[in-house]
Each structure stands twice: as C-alpha cells, then as structure tokens.
Amino acid sequence: xxxxxxxxxxxxxxxxxxxxxxxxxxxxxxxxxxxxxxxxxxxxxxxxxxxxxxxxxxxxxxxxxxxxxxxxxxxxxxxxxxxxxxxxxxxxxxxxxxxxxxxxxxxxxxxxxxxxxxxxxxxxxxxxxxxxxxxxxxxxxxxxxxxxxxxxxxxxxxxxxxxxxx
Numbered sequence: 001x002x003x004x005x006x007x008x009x010x011x012x013x014x015x016x017x018x019x020x021x022x023x024x025x026x027x028x029x030x031x032x033x034x035x036x037x038x039x040x041x042x043x044x045x046x047x048x049x050x051x052x053x054x055x056x057x058x059x060x061x062x063x064x065x066x067x068x069x070x071x072x073x074x075x076x077x078x079x080x081x082x083x084x085x086x087x088x089x090x091x092x093x094x095x096x097x098x099x100x101x102x103x104x105x106x107x108x109x110x111x112x113x114x115x116x117x118x119x120x121x122x123x124x125x126x127x128x129x130x131x132x133x134x135x136x137x138x139x140x141x142x143x144x145x146x147x148x149x150x151x152x153x154x155x156x157x158x159x160x161x162x163x164x165x166x
Contacts (some may be wrong), residue, residue, distance in 0.1 A: 008105035022135035034160035044102030045069035108134035
C-alpha cells in the first residue's frame with residue numbers, strides 16, 4: 001500500500017486550509033470552466049469500475065464532456081482508446097483544455113510539465129491530491145490550477161454541466 005510522504009501531506013494541508021502559495025481557481029472560475037465544455041484528458045484513467053478515475057471518466061462522458069483517457073498501461077476503456085501520454089492523446093485526437101490528474105502527488109510534477117507542453121489551459125489535481133511544485137510549474141506557464149477537487153463532483157455541485165450562459 002502506498003504511504004504518502006510528509007511533503008505530499010503538507011501540500012494537501014496548505015491547499016485545504018487555503019494557504020496555497022499557488023493561486024487556485026475558485027468556485028466561480030471552476031464553474032465557468034466546466035460550463036465552457038472543456039476537452040478533458042484524464043491521466044490515470046482506469047478500466048476498473050472500483051477506481052475513482054473510472055467513475056469520473058464515465059460520469060463526465062455521460063454529462064456530455066469530451067474526455068480522453070491517458071494511461072500507458074491500457075489500450076482502451078469500454079471501447080474508448082487510451083493513450084500512453086497527454087502528448088500522444090493530443091497528437092492523435094487534438095488539443096485538450098484540462099489535464100485532470102489521478103496520480104500520486106509525488107508524480108504530479110511530470111504531469112504539470114506535460115500539461116504545459118500540451119498547451120492545456122488548466123492543470124487539475126483530483127480530490128486528495130496536491131503538489132505545490134506542480135501547481136507552480138503550471139501557474140508560471142499561464143495555466144489555471146485546481147487541486148484537491150473532483151471534476152465530476154464540482155460539475156454537479158456547481159451545476160456546471162450545461163453550456164456557458166450567454
């Protein structure tokens with residue numbers, strides 16, 4: 001079983017207590033983002049129905065989001081192709097707006113760099129995940145940053161699954 005390191009726990013506490021040195025998107029910005037119908041790459045997508053990434057993958061698709069699966073260990077999820085990296089997904093299917101990460105906090109720096117290189121607009125670290133260095137990399141490159149939130153939960157909580165009001 002994975003045991004988080006002290007740095008990962010400290011980063012998560014900073015984010016949860018609102019002390020992140022990295023500016024994070026607030027509810028209003030997240031709602032606007034999700035209403036804009038962003039194209040979302042789910043890093044760490046899983047075909048296993050008991051994994052959170054599987055539930056989020058299916059729920060976001062059900063809500064009408066264009067979702068791309070990224071996981072170097074699998075080829076597809078329920079008939080949907082899975083790509084080994086964000087770069088491979090972008091090359092095969094086109095740009096993504098959000099890189100939604102379901103990986104351990106200590107692996108998020110590499111995914112922040114991937115999001116920047118792919119031209120994404122937002123680095124999103126899932127519920128229970130925070131990495132201030134990853135956030136700094138994304139923020140300094142001009143990306144919005146979300147940590148310790150679930151895209152699927154936020155879409156429902158903020159009632160953000162519809163089109164941007166116009």
